[in-house]
Every structure is written in C-alpha cells, then in structure tokens.
Amino acid sequence: MIRLVQKAQNGNDKAFLKLFQKYEVDIYRMAYVYVKNESDALDVVQEVAYKAFKKIDTLKNPDFFKSWLLRIAITCSIDVIRKNKQVVHLKPEYNEMIGLEDDDIPLSITLQELLEQLNEHERSIVMLKFYEGYSFKEIAELVNMPLGSVKSVLYRALAKLRKECKEADFYE
C-alpha cells in the first residue's frame, strides 16, 4: 500500500484509483448516512476522489490513507447538507434504498431509525465506531472533537436509539 500511495503522490492516477477503490464503499456509506440519498452520496464520493487526488501530496503517512479519506468525506458531506438546508424532501428516498430482504430482522435498531433519530454528529460517530471500528481516540482525530465529547455524543445517540426501541415495543 505504501508503494501505491507513493506512486499516487507522484501523480499516478491508476495507483490512486486502485487505492481509492478499496475504500469507496466505506466512503459512500459514510456519505449516505450524512446526506440520506444516493445522488448526493455519489456527489460526495466524486468530490472526495477529486480533493484527495489533488491534495495527496499533503498526506504524510500512508498508513493514515483511509482515515484521511474519511475525514475528507465527512467535510464534503457536511458541505452538501449545508447547501441542501433549504430543500424540503417530501418523501425520504432512503425508504426505497433500504433492502426489502429483511427476513432476518429481529434487529433492535434499524437503518431507518439510525437515519431519522440521530443528528448528523451522532450519525457519523455511530458510523465510525460501529461500522468502521475506530477507537474513540481515532474518532476524535477524525471529527476534530475532544474525546470526551465524542464519547458523550455516542452514548447519547445510543440512548436515543434505545428509547426509540422501547417506544416501538410498547406500541406493538
């Protein structure tokens, strides 16, 4: 991987794309959790590829390539959300995006709940912790927040999700 990063830093776009391809699914899902629709999430992926290739010479340590990409993805996603603030979605597209093959759903928390109940900070921290498996220390670096706050946001997000579950159980 180090060699590929070096090649990419020397301007080799094929090396860069090979590296990027390894993480593009993660970047897409991270973006989707923020922007909640396919079109914007794809825009984010394109923007991340654009910015990352343009700035790859600033990446000092190839080991941090994935974290570096995710940090760019978070920034780009927030930009898209800010631009879209005035737009009102009558029907959230993610209802259609979530697979219908839900046979195995004795699941307590659904993707829909995750997207609907949590604010953007909470969604990204839940993503980084439970999907990417990052430590609190790494997440604090990624989202540029104090570690204590990252923990607070995550616990609050989980409390919200648990509360939703309890309420759903009650009405069943």
Add this chain to the structure above:
Amino acid sequence: MSNLKREIEKIKIPKGLHERAKLGVKQAKHERGGKNFLFNKLVIPAAACVLIVSTLSFTPVGAAIKEAYDKIFESKHIDDPGLKAALKDGHGQVITQTYFDKENEITVHFENVITDNAETKLLFTFESETTNLEPYYIDIFEGSSKMFIVTEDGGRKELKNIGWGSRHYNKEENKVATALSFDSIKEYEGQAIRLEIEDITIWNEGMDEIKTVWPVSFTLDKTYITDREIVELNKEFTFENETYTIKQVEYSELETKLIIKGSDMIYTDEDGVQYQQKSKLELQFLNARQINPGSGYTVAEGKSGVFLNASGERINPNFSKGEVDSELGTFIMVFAPVKDRSNLVLEVGDDIKIPLSK
C-alpha cells in the same frame, strides 16, 4: 452493536460508484497538470534529509541508574516528556520483576513505578517468541484492559487511567514498551501491594480482548514519591478574540499542568445539550503536535503552538496527556516538568506571552 453494522451494510451500493470516483480523479488531474508533481518529487528527498539529521542529533543523557531498566522509556519512542525528565532525574522505584503469561506465551518485564499525589506511572515491557504483539495493547484508556491494586488485607480496587499513557512496539524484537498512567497510589506508601493488569486489548480492525492477569508485587518505597505544588492564578488573556483565564498551575516532577477556562469551550447542539468543544487555544496547542505512528506524539519543530518558557528554556507540551478529563468549559494543558518555577512564561503563538507568576 454488530446489528448496527449490519444495518449500515444494508445501504445499497450503486453500480456507478467507481465511475464517479474516476470522474473526480479525472477532474483533479486536468486541473493539476504536471508541474506540482515534479515539485513534490524534489520536496520528498529534502524532507527525508531533515529526518536523518534530527535523528542523529538526538543524544540521550546517560546516568548510572538507567542501567537498571529498559532505556526505551527515555528514548524518542516514548511520547511523555515528563516521564523522561523524571527518569533522567532519578525518580521512580526500580522493580525489575518478570512474569511469564504461560497461556499467551508472553514474558512481561516490570521495570519501574513512579507516583505522586495525582498519578502513577507503571513502566513495563512485554515480548513473545510465538505471538505477534503488534496489535496487543494494555489499553486502560478505552480498551478492555484494567488496572487494579490489591492490598495486604486482600482489598482490590480499580485504578482509573489518567491520559492515555505511552506505548511503543518494536517489530524487530516483537516487543512492546508501555508506560501506563493511572490514579495515584501514594496513600499506600510503605505498604506491600500488588498491582494487577487485567486483560489485553487487541486493536486490529476493531477491538478484541484476551483474558489474563499480569501481577507485580512490591513494597511502595516512600523515597521515590514526588510532591505536587499548586498555585492559584486567575490570570486572563485574549487569543483570537476569545477570552481565557488561567485558573491554576500545578507543578510536579512529572508535569506542569495549566487549568484554563475559556469563552469558546462549550458547544450547544440543536437539542440544547452542551458538550466540550476544542477551543481556539486548544487548536493552537495541537498545531505543534506531530503524530508518530507506533510512538505517539511529539513536537513538530518549527510549527507555531503553545509552549512554556522557563528562563529562556523551552518547555514542550506533553501531548500524551491530551484528553485528561476536565469539567465542562475547562481545558487542561499539560507540559513537561519545569525546575525553575520563578520565571515561567506561557507563550501562545509568536506574540502572546503571559508570565505565570502571581
């Protein structure tokens, strides 16, 4: 929470995903052209030269007491300047005990313990001929590992982490050097105690753990315990249009700690819940931080930051003490220890200088 991961995996991946990545790269390539790449090729060897020079310039000071424990703890691989200074000054109680963890085939060498009335440092290394220790951590900060003290009467109490401590992995020797930082054990001075490290944290594509206990027994010698001096200050200054108050300064043989309150340290979200946020001062402090994979944090030379100046001598930040728990709206800034406390100045960037005398 693995179900959360499964839920996120339900986000369908559109077919044109990689094509969009290609489009982004194409656009960047078009804008970037060839000139920058040539420039970068010239810059990389220059940077490598600087690295070699600074490595050769590093000469640890020798002292007889050091021979008693692993020199790694005084080396550039350990990112705690306070610990290194304390060791160079001969503080700490040498332990030199070895424990063999048969089940995991790991040999643990306990080296040294230092405590004052605020924290304890436990220095040890562990190695193995059969197990790859690269992902093995004794992480009492956020991992599964825990630290306990057992007293003569059989009482067992957990000791909480302070900061995240220091760790270095030597791939050639498959050996980990760890300086754990946790609650003070000063109250046990003169007593026979046992410290127990419980469970190994595995950081490898997420977190895992291995159940074990690594014990070390000794009598805590009071002569190695250092004292802490607290000076109330309440001194105000302004940085980038924000107001900060240095509430107090704590001096010890392990660190110099500044307790600071500021006008931009609290973030309130849309639900009205308040969180600590990184202030402009903290970002300035972190600006001089350099991340060294496998060895934690050091000062990035030449970069603007926040430093102490003790009669002309620069005192570096202790970045391994980042994220020390503090009350909401307070930032704890930790530096290496200072000997001359009479003429200490806090320097923020190039222009702001605040004397830390009353």
